[in-house]
Amino acid sequence: MANHRKSILHFCLTITAAVGLATSGSLLPVPPAYAAESTVKLVKLPESFPKEGGTFTAEVLVSASDMIAGTVELKYDPARLEVVDANPQEPGVQVDSGGWDAFMIQSTDTSKGLISYSKAQLGDGPGRSFDNELLFKATFKVKPGASGPHGLSIGEAKLVNSAAKYIGVDTILVPVTPDIDRGPRSSGGGSVSVPQHAQEGQKVYSEEQIRNALKEGMLHISLADNERELVFPPNLAELMSGSGSVSVVKGSTALVLPFELFSSLAALLSEENASNSRIVIRVDVMKSPERDTLLEQAQKGEGASIIPIGDVVELQAAIQEKDGSDRTLPAFPKPVKLVMTGNGQANPAITNLYFLSDNGALEYVKGRFENGRLHADLHHFSKYALLQYSKAYSDVPQKHWAQEAIRQLSAKKIVKGVSETNFAPEQSVTRAEFAALLVRMLGLTSGSASVFQDVTADKWYYTEVNAAAEAGIVTGASNNRFIPDASITREEMVTMLIRAYAHVTGKSIQASIPAAFADKGQVAEWALPYVDFAAERGFVEGREGHLFVPSGQATRAESVQILMRLINNGEV
Known part of the structure; x- marks a missing residue:
């Protein structure tokens, strides 16, 4: 070096x-x-x-x-x-x-x-x-x-x-923002004018306008409050010379749409049908009462306090045929980058981006805060909102040592209570449950059949355990069995955690300083490198008397705390 x-x-x-x-x-x-x-x-x-x-x-x-x-x-x-x-x-x-x-x-x-x-x-x-x-x-x-x-x-x-x-x-x-502001002026001077045939709420771009406005492979567009649709010719990706992106800003929402999105939309139609089609991007800020009704449904369904920190936006990308019917993609070939700016009143620890279904069900979307803005990659369009999500449990008082970790991971939809009101922080965690927590945190998916005889398709953890196995996070116990319902030990929990860390970061897990737990001699040989590394990085601490208690059962509170430390490390 x-x-x-x-x-x-x-x-x-x-x-x-x-x-x-x-x-x-x-x-x-x-x-x-x-x-x-x-x-x-x-x-x-x-x-x-x-x-x-x-x-x-x-x-x-x-x-x-x-x-x-x-x-x-x-x-x-x-x-x-x-x-x-x-x-x-x-x-x-x-x-x-x-x-x-x-x-x-x-x-x-x-x-x-x-x-x-x-x-x-x-x-x-x-x-x-x-x-x-x-x-x-x-x-x-x-x-x-x-x-x-x-x-x-x-x-x-x-x-x-x-x-x-x-x-x-x-x-x-x-x-x-696409243009320098000279105050009130007519269109021109490098800006793109909207043709007269644009319908109300639309901004329509012709091929000539796109060529004139395209700069450095990027097309920058701002939508006014009363504009909700962008309309492009079907050959937009070709006009972009097969590279670059389109950036769109409306209110507190910014999108960066890669050219691959437009080429994939165009490919949904035959060459004959494409000549009479157009690409439509919709950015619609939901208004009351529909917005309030949706958020009320979400709050009721989650049993949590939910506060919107910005707009609730409905996003759509389609290629529209001559008869007005839309053709859409089930998933994007390359993520669309989203940036949402909140109202300045958010608590970043429990404020996240969520996908909202029509019945108010929430799905957490992984993102990161930078300079007060939430950045995320979207793989499909729907309704999205920046929400502050606060879930309280009657058996987790504010002074509980794991309360903040439980609150933050509940907001990220990684953990949930054993009931609507209880979390059971001292209850033990099964091997399947901890594997599922890691998979949810990392957003892993499974594409193969189970490798374990005791993990069958009728079990709730089937997909999660298989995803963990594919990622090398779990390897089973013996005789091709995972023993999913057994309580996980502390050394097993740490081993899974560090394997997950290695899977995401690609880094070596060699510790430079061995752990100094008083009972380290009781740690299984196969778990030693993982325990040493976890202790060195501050992912795990000992119990009373500086004991690691490797064979002790890990509690729900301990599992959440160790996951929170991994997230706070900033590498996953």
């Missing part, structure tokens, strides 16, 4: 000496291969843009694991925007004082509208992990008379890990 690091820093100094930062360079060596299992997300802000003469700051954020170097370009339209400031303030090689000991290079090409920022870590330590952290920012001023698309986009983005391999990069711009 030291040789990799030296080559990167040597490359950095070579660039500096050779070109004097007159042009954008890269700190990156030519890596041997891609590390496709990693991804990076770059997010551009802000939500809206000022009138001419005003200023705003665009921020580029990065999320990556084991990163030691990177080069990222921010593109803008130099005819409309002027760079006021780019961080770092002075061009050239600098030492970062922001917590990362690294060389930095920043250059701005005002003729091309390009800001290039490169960074390489010093020393021979491991790469750094970033969780939606600021990489760099630039302040722009809107030029006099400017109008139309601002042209802001992420250009080339290359990131490298400590093995000198590229990290797979996923770039996204959210939320976005």
